[in-house]
Amino acid sequence: xxxxxxxxxxxxxxxxxxxxxxxxxxxxxxxxxxxxxxxxxxxxxxxxxxxxxxxxxxxxxxxxxxxxxxxxxxxxxxxxxxxxxxxxxxxxxxxxxxxxxxxxxxxxxxxxxxxxxxxxxxxxxxxxxxxxxxxxxxxxxxxxxxxxxxxxxxxxxxxxxxxxxxxxxxxxxxxxxxxxxxxxxxxxxxxxxxxxxxxxxxxxxxxxxxxxxxxxxxxxxxxxxxxx
Amino acid sequence: xxxxxxxxxxxxxxxxxxxxxxxxxxxxxxxxxxxxxxxxxxxxxxxxxxxxxxxxxxxxxxxxxxxxxxxxxxxxxxxxxxxxxxxxxxxxxxxxxxxxxxxxxxxxxxxxxxxxxxxxxxxxxxxxxxxxxxxxxxxxxxxxxxxxxxxxxxxxxxxxxxxxxxxxxxxxxxxxxxxxxxxxxxxxxxxxxxxxxxxxxxxxxxxxxxxxxxxxxxxxxxxxxxxxxxxxxxxxxxxxxxxxxxxxxxxxxxxxxxxxxxxxxxxxxxxxxxxxxxxxxxxxxxxxxxxxxxxxxxxxxxxxxxxxxxxxxxxxxxxxxxxxxxxxxxxxxxxxxxxxxxxxxxxxxxxxxxxxxxxxxxxxxxxxxxxxxxxxx
Numbered sequence: 106x107x108x109x110x111x112x113x114x115x116x117x118x119x120x121x122x123x124x125x126x127x128x129x130x131x132x133x134x135x136x137x138x139x140x141x142x143x144x145x146x147x148x149x150x151x152x153x154x155x156x157x158x159x160x161x162x163x164x165x166x167x168x169x170x171x172x173x174x175x176x177x178x179x180x181x182x183x184x185x186x187x188x189x190x191x192x193x194x195x196x197x198x199x200x201x202x203x204x205x206x207x208x209x210x211x212x213x214x215x216x217x218x219x220x221x222x223x224x225x226x227x228x229x230x231x232x233x234x235x236x237x238x239x240x241x242x243x244x245x246x247x248x249x250x251x252x253x254x255x256x257x258x259x260x261x262x263x264x265x266x267x268x269x270x271x272x273x274x275x276x277x278x279x280x281x282x283x284x285x286x287x288x289x290x291x292x293x294x295x296x297x298x299x300x301x302x303x304x305x306x307x308x309x310x311x312x313x314x315x316x317x318x319x320x321x322x323x324x325x326x327x328x329x330x331x332x333x
Numbered sequence: 334x335x336x337x338x339x340x341x342x343x344x345x346x347x348x349x350x351x352x353x354x355x356x357x358x359x360x361x362x363x364x365x366x367x368x369x370x371x372x373x374x375x376x377x378x379x380x381x382x383x384x385x386x387x388x389x390x391x392x393x394x395x396x397x398x399x400x401x402x403x404x405x406x407x408x409x410x411x412x413x414x415x416x417x418x419x420x421x422x423x424x425x426x427x428x429x430x431x432x433x434x435x436x437x438x439x440x441x442x443x444x445x446x447x448x449x450x451x452x453x454x455x456x457x458x459x460x461x462x463x464x465x466x467x468x469x470x471x472x473x474x475x476x477x478x479x480x481x482x483x484x485x486x487x488x489x490x491x492x493x494x495x496x497x498x499x500x501x502x503x504x505x506x507x508x509x510x511x512x513x514x515x516x517x518x519x520x521x522x523x524x525x526x527x528x529x530x531x532x533x534x535x536x537x538x539x540x541x542x543x544x545x546x547x548x549x550x551x552x553x554x555x556x557x558x559x560x561x562x563x564x565x566x567x568x569x570x571x572x573x574x575x576x577x578x579x580x581x582x583x584x585x586x587x588x589x590x591x592x593x594x595x596x597x598x599x600x601x602x603x604x605x606x607x608x609x610x611x612x613x614x615x616x617x618x619x620x621x622x623x624x625x626x627x628x629x630x631x632x633x634x635x636x637x638x639x640x641x642x643x644x645x646x647x648x649x650x651x652x653x654x655x656x657x658x659x660x661x662x663x664x665x666x667x668x669x670x671x672x673x674x675x676x677x678x679x680x681x682x683x684x685x686x687x688x689x690x691x692x693x694x695x696x697x698x699x700x701x702x703x704x705x706x707x708x709x710x
Contacts (some may be wrong), residue, residue: 155706160610181614187705188612199607199708202600203354208347213611215347262611280465 112166143319150303192261370637429525464504609705618701626693
């Protein structure tokens, strides 16, 4: 369970361009669920995702991961939690150009110092899971949009995280690829992964995959509801 | 422990593939860097080899040399002066020396003729330095001709080519018999080029030199310390030029390193953001950048030092020749004896590799401390 209480996130605090992205949000994400953060651009979905995923610290409020408070942990520990617990799929995929798909998938696991052969094997298995074995050595820029996205998902899974965080994953995909993405999420859910997706795409929030829909506007929760 | 080694291995792997991605940029950096190290190392090798040569010269230098000076000009010294010098208390021996220079207009080179004291040369024969042998393609058994002051061409058979222990010293030397040299040089009988004194107590050298000046007012005693100073000035003059090059090379290195230090591209910054977002710590990013700097530094350092070695000791510092043109006219051809001062190589390492590696880390440190969520924004 990820529990956030009274979270506020203010950018450029004390400056003329001060901006409150999240304003007093309480939310509980159940493990094993698919939670969709829904709302228009600028509603605070992405900021909330970064806080849930230990990428950014809130200006105020508290974060609990499996009943352990992690709000004020030093960067080192927070990075370790992020690496072990969360897998990220970014809106622009953020794959590293110039290196192979396989190297991209392996990159998040490098700092852990796992044996090269076992890491490579696991990365290849992940690529195989997404039917990308034949593209393992291909450079990222040579891949099609769908292939690149599957590589990004494989990368998110390489450290075997329990939570997958996806930020607007279908924003740059056509309908077919968006549905394909949701199919993959479905499989991951079946494998017991917790999935948090920020999206304003109906293919995502209208999907029967979502267990909870969190609607946001102007940094506040408008509605939190289960779909079933 | 094993985990830490694997971590380093992964980071090095990633660094190398990162470097290969930006081939153009990194090869140009490597090229400039290698060039700077090459210049610096060439200067260092060249000056240290020159100093080594000087040392070789001075080891066997006489304690006092007495020349004759008339109207402030060098003049041949009467051999009789030796008797007066031998009477000075503290002087062990006095020897006359016959030697002088000969300009060869055909090859535009200066030779040093010398009558050896220890190994007499047969009349009609000569022994030549390796430099002359190379320049004139003269080997044992060949005949070389030189013109005496009376305009007569005189021929001598080459009996031996001198060993190459110190080319700078021996390259331009021609050893000749006393009789032949007197004829070739025109030094009249009863005269010598200079007189060489051996002194019992080296502390007395200055006193003896003063006495010589009193006994023989037309003489000019030159003590070994003065020779050392002269050689030092000569070699340092060359070192001086080299130091100018060294300063220019160092300055260009600083500019180049500074450029690198401030030049982390937006793409590189973006990548650092991605790596942090997917679970890399600031220290992982810094370590990666350290390996990147170290890989370029070490490659450039090794390549630069190796090229400098070849340049100085195998091509006779071909690139410095324009600077040393005056010398190269005096000496037909010489190669420095390969000699490397390990301390200098270590100094060069700390002057180049260490600052460069650090300068690559500084901008990365600034980028590495950005929040990982920057890639989400």
